[in-house]
Amino acid sequence: MVFSSIIFLCIFLPVMIIGYYVLPKKLKNIFLLIGSLFFYAFGEPKYIFLMIASIVGNYLFGIIIHYSEVKGKIPAKKATLFLTVAFNIGLLIYFKYFVLIVTTIRDLFDSNITVPQIALPIGISFFTFQGMSYVIDVYRQDNKLKEDGTRYELVQKNPINLALYISMFPQLIAGPIVRYGDIKDYLKDRTVNSDKFVSGIERFIIGLAKKVILANSLGEVADKIFTSDFSYMGTFVSWIGIVFFTIQIYFDFSGYSDMAIGLGRMFGFEFMENFNYPYISRSITEHWRRWHISLSTWFKDYVYIPLGGNRRGNVYVNIFIVFLATGIWHGAAWGYLIWGMWHGMFELLEKYLKKKFPNIKVPAIIGWAYTMLVIIVGFVVFKLEEIAPALSYLSVMFGISRPEYTAFSPAFYLDNKVIFIFIVSVLACIPWKQYYSEFANANSDNAVVKAVAACPEIAVETVKRVALLVLLAVCFMFIVNSTYNPFIYFRF
Numbered sequence: 124m125v126f127s128s129i130i131f132l133c134i135f136l137p138v139m140i141i142g143y144y145v146l147p148k149k150l151k152n153i154f155l156l157i158g159s160l161f162f163y164a165f166g167e168p169k170y171i172f173l174m175i176a177s178i179v180g181n182y183l184f185g186i187i188i189h190y191s192e193v194k195g196k197i198p199a200k201k202a203t204l205f206l207t208v209a210f211n212i213g214l215l216i217y218f219k220y221f222v223l224i225v226t227t228i229r230d231l232f233d234s235n236i237t238v239p240q241i242a243l244p245i246g247i248s249f250f251t252f253q254g255m256s257y258v259i260d261v262y263r264q265d266n267k268l269k270e271d272g273t274r275y276e277l278v279q280k281n282p283i284n285l286a287l288y289i290s291m292f293p294q295l296i297a298g299p300i301v302r303y304g305d306i307k308d309y310l311k312d313r314t315v316n317s318d319k320f321v322s323g324i325e326r327f328i329i330g331l332a333k334k335v336i337l338a339n340s341l342g343e344v345a346d347k348i349f350t351s352d353f354s355y356m357g358t359f360v361s362w363i364g365i366v367f368f369t370i371q372i373y374f375d376f377s378g379y380s381d382m383a384i385g386l387g388r389m390f391g392f393e394f395m396e397n398f399n400y401p402y403i404s405r406s407i408t409e410h411w412r413r414w415h416i417s418l419s420t421w422f423k424d425y426v427y428i429p430l431g432g433n434r435r436g437n438v439y440v441n442i443f444i445v446f447l448a449t450g451i452w453h454g455a456a457w458g459y460l461i462w463g464m465w466h467g468m469f470e471l472l473e474k475y476l477k478k479k480f481p482n483i484k485v486p487a488i489i490g491w492a493y494t495m496l497v498i499i500v501g502f503v504v505f506k507l508e509e510i511a512p513a514l515s516y517l518s519v520m521f522g523i524s525r526p527e528y529t530a531f532s533p534a535f536y537l538d539n540k541v542i543f544i545f546i547v548s549v550l551a552c553i554p555w556k557q558y559y560s561e562f563a564n565a566n567s568d569n570a571v572v573k574a575v576a577a578c579p580e581i582a583v584e585t586v587k588r589v590a591l592l593v594l595l596a597v598c599f600m601f602i603v604n605s606t607y608n609p610f611i612y613f614r615f
Contacts, residue, residue, distance in 0.1 A: 124165040125296075125610045126382045127334050129602060135162065136386075139292075143390060152287050152310065155390065162292040163246070170244040173214070178286045180210050181254035185261045185285070189278035192266040204262045211255040218244055223455040245610075246296035248452055252421060254289050257303040259425060264304075277304065284310040293386035296610075297379040299397035299417035306392055313391030323388030328591050328598070330381025333374040335601045335608065337551065340544045342371035343607040344536050349506060353515045355530040361519040363536060369502050370548045373402065375611055376415070395420075402552040405490030407469040407497055422449060442474070443467045458508035465501045 164171040184207040191200035229236040265277040279285040348364030380397035401413035430441040450463015504513040518524035
């Protein structure tokens with residue numbers, strides 16, 4: 124079940140909202156937990172046992188670490204942390220990477236090893252990382268002294284609350300990765316007023332529109348191009364394919380994050396922002412401060428800093444390891460590893476050049492063009508997952524490989540609807556509200572600024588909500604009339 128499906132929008136979500144607000148406070152978490160487990164089990168019920176195993180395992184590890192700290196059994200505490208990491212990473216290795224490992228060994232040694240058939244559980248990376256970060260945070264922070272001299276108790280002794288944290292359906296299958304400390308208090312007590320609920324609905328609609336109108340429309344074209352024969356593909360068509368995919372993955376992923384944040388607000392939770400207009404970045408370093416922020420933060424806190432960060436060891440090695448891990452996290456294919464290394468290489472290059480030439484200022488347009496080129500080229504191997512087809516596609520993109528004739532012209536893929544949606548998508552990548560606020564602050568006497576400021580708030584809100592209702596109706600039209608509605612994060 125995905126957020127952009129009719130069954131979710133018309134059945135599951137209304138039932139969850141009605142049930143949540145009808146039930147008394149003491150039953151709300153239980154109801155959300157049951158709904159979340161049903162949401163996860165829908166379509167692949169057998170993997171609900173994997174989810175339960177993750178919940179039970181991380182709950183017990185957290186309890187053991189807590190009482191080991193209280194009783195001063197530091198060796199037991201450290202041993203439990205090791206078991207926690209081994210348990211969670213072991214789940215990822217088996218379900219996500221074991222097939223790739225066996226296949227690689229078979230190919231390297233030309234053996235007859237049978238490659239096992241292991242289906243990938245949806246969202247395993249997200250809920251595994253959340254469970255692991257919870258136990259690590261308990262290890263680091265639990266039972267530590269506060270400023271007032273009292274003990275800080277991070278451990279969650281209520282299994283229902285921890286189970287809800289790990290399995291909560293809004294952010295279960297596509298993030299953002301939610302830190303336990305950020306919602307610990309919400310698990311105990313939370314309220315939802317009308318403004319917060321309406322804000323959640325508005326955010327959900329925006330995310331849904333990103334997904335079904337922008338991402339799906341351009342993604343369908345991109346998929347047609349990427350599944351065609353590259354030897355009969357023109358250069359312009361190849362650029363259409365990768366540019367459309369670059370836009371698709373952003374609006375698909377950020378759309379899911381928006382929907383998750385909106386759903387969280389409907390039920391009283393506040394999740395962290397996961398994207399901040401990454402395609403306006405002027406460097407790869409800036410891009411990763413704006414792209415999949417929850418994952419970047421996770422790797423910073425649990426990999427980069429423990430490795431030594433900027434203070435211990437070789438900072439360049441530490442950064443490269445993080446990007447290597449980022450690539451591996453995204454999927455069991457060599458293409459993801461190469462993609463992570465690709466971004467890591469440019470991050471290191473930028474860091475070196477900044478240190479070597481601190482006074483050099485790169486023009487904004489050049490920085491942006493360079494950054495987008497790195498992103499787009501990297502997404503070729505990300506999309507195709509393997510090195511050989513990625514190199515073939517890149518050779519077409521940059522005119523190295525020229526076909527005798529092309530199977531399809533650009534006009535085959537670009538009708539008026541697609542061109543319009545592409546233009547809207549490009550405009551939606553720009554933070555217009557931020558730019559206008561900066562302009563308004565600097566030009567308070569401007570006639571346009573004065574006219575906008577004079578608009579009654581109630582009129583602005585009315586127009587906004589009517590527009591969102593129209594947008595929701597258009598989303599339903601796209602969902603009903605289209606058979607293309609991929610969930611591209613099943614591998615994560």
